[in-house]
Amino acid sequence: MQNPTHIQGVSIADLADEFGTPIYIYDGEKITHQVKTLQAAFSAVPLKIKYATKALSNISILKLIRKAGAGIDAVSIEEVKIGMMAGYSAQEIMYTPSGVAFEEIKEAVKLGVMINLDSIPLMEEFGQMYGGSVAACIRINPHIMAGGNLKISTGHKESKFGISIEQLAQILETVATYKLQIVGLHIHTGSDILDAEVFLQGGNVLFEAAMQFPDLKFLDFGGGFKVAYKPNDIATDVMEVGKKVGEAFHEFCKQYGRQLELWLEPGKFLVSESGYLLVKANVVKESPSVTFVGVDSGLNHLIRPMMYDAYHSLYNLSNPEGKKSIYNVVGYICETDTIASRRELVEVRAGDLLVIKNSGAYGYSMASNYNSRLRPAEILIWEGKAHLIRRGENFEDLIRNQEILDI
Known part of the structure; x- marks a missing residue:
């Protein structure tokens, strides 16, 4: 299974610069x-x-x-x-x-x-x-x-x-x-x-x-x-x-x-195979038994690992070559939120971009606002160009339908 840096000639890293992270790419x-x-x-x-x-x-x-x-x-x-x-x-x-x-x-x-x-x-x-x-x-x-x-x-x-x-x-x-x-x-x-x-x-x-x-x-x-x-x-x-x-x-x-x-x-x-969830490493946290990579996404964007024990391959886009280590890649949700357990990756540093593969099916469609988090943007690569097909949510989207009582 290849670990692409480009999709139809479009740089995945450039998409992070343009649209931020996390984002879904198809x-x-x-x-x-x-x-x-x-x-x-x-x-x-x-x-x-x-x-x-x-x-x-x-x-x-x-x-x-x-x-x-x-x-x-x-x-x-x-x-x-x-x-x-x-x-x-x-x-x-x-x-x-x-x-x-x-x-x-x-x-x-x-x-x-x-x-x-x-x-x-x-x-x-x-x-x-x-x-x-x-x-x-x-x-x-x-x-x-x-x-x-x-x-x-x-x-x-x-x-x-x-x-x-x-x-x-x-x-x-x-x-x-x-x-x-x-x-x-x-x-x-x-x-x-x-x-x-x-x-x-x-x-x-x-x-x-x-x-x-x-x-x-x-x-x-x-x-x-x-x-x-x-x-x-x-x-x-x-x-x-x-x-x-x-x-x-x-x-x-x-x-x-x-x-x-x-x-x-x-x-x-x-x-499924068309989709990639692009996330950023917020923190690399070592403990006596395991090293955690905490990313700016989680089960609110990709619930399959926690719901189905689903396996998703992932790779370090920012550091494709070098020494490998074993990591637990975890989300930022206040629950047990493991995206990948005991996974061998090229050394991950805070700020690195990670790509989670096979994210096209039951990724965004099962996403939620749990922990009052925002859902990400969706990008379609078609005919060699990146198209924004859903903008990422903002705080106003999160509270739009609430009727706030004067208490």
């Missing part, structure tokens, strides 16, 4: 490359990519992904609206909520997006309101444990997501009762999935269930492709997945009697 060429990679891997089937917007929802990023030829999967009505602001038509958006108020479902129907139903009660309420007048998809829980962390495994038996495959008879009864127009079936087993066999296992669940639905237009396999986080890390071989899943899908369509579309919902795969 490589637009990497994002489009990832879209093209999936398109090539699944070129043998009619493919539609629905980018999981929750991974990174900046409007400029969504515009870039749309230009590359991918639709979006939205999990909230706000993400639906953001997608439309980015230029997506309703037909390019899949809406996959979980446990939302029915008012949000009605708003999504008015906007014209594809609704993904993930509970029997929601199917019933949807049927009572719309009958078969609005096409919909059903999210099935396939009872498959997959993914690198239980918190990001969404297809196991005790997951809140989807309707248990063991309730298929009840699903079919509800469809018949309300004459629902079901045009798609969907599964998503989790994130960080390496093995093509997991996708095939989920596919077999979809294929078997799909034979009970005569009017389908697509099957949605979800996402979950693993990307590389560590040096020499293994990533999903998407070409192998595309070949094996494509062959199985082709055979299913022959049995089904007509060609369907295959949908995918990658999030991390498209944007």
Whole structure:
């Protein structure tokens, strides 16, 4: 894994001078490359990519992904609206909520997006309101444990997501009762999935269930492709997945009697490796057992290490050569806020710039104002130029919506 000093010819250090730190930096060429990679891997089937917007929802990023030829999967009505602001038509958006108020479902129907139903009660309420007048998809829980962390495994038996495959008879009864127009079936087993066999296992669940639905237009396999986080890390071989899943899908369509579309919902795969969180070392603090590097960011900007025990490679941009030492890189939040533990880095000095890699997915989108800290700026490198796509917050942004009582 390379430690770049430039992105598309743009100096990362110069970005710190221009915009300050911390800042999020995204490589637009990497994002489009990832879209093209999936398109090539699944070129043998009619493919539609629905980018999981929750991974990174900046409007400029969504515009870039749309230009590359991918639709979006939205999990909230706000993400639906953001997608439309980015230029997506309703037909390019899949809406996959979980446990939302029915008012949000009605708003999504008015906007014209594809609704993904993930509970029997929601199917019933949807049927009572719309009958078969609005096409919909059903999210099935396939009872498959997959993914690198239980918190990001969404297809196991005790997951809140989807309707248990063991309730298929009840699903079919509800469809018949309300004459629902079901045009798609969907599964998503989790994130960080390496093995093509997991996708095939989920596919077999979809294929078997799909034979009970005569009017389908697509099957949605979800996402979950693993990307590389560590040096020499293994990533999903998407070409192998595309070949094996494509062959199985082709055979299913022959049995089904007509060609369907295959949908995918990658999030991390498209944007993770494009993103860098650039931070500055505020202090290097030695103790008898460990040396800490305290930086001007933390779990308020990148929560994944603390929430998921996620590993993020990082490097010293200011001092790329020299003696190496072991450090704990920690944030400035008043909590245990470890970004990297026992990590070997070239000597770090106060004022050095550190680059945290794989920060494109679930970085800014999960950022907060915890400790009343401000969220950083976002920069997109596109066609060899740096573009400010979100300004950093200031103190006025932090208190803007407060109504202060005269006490």
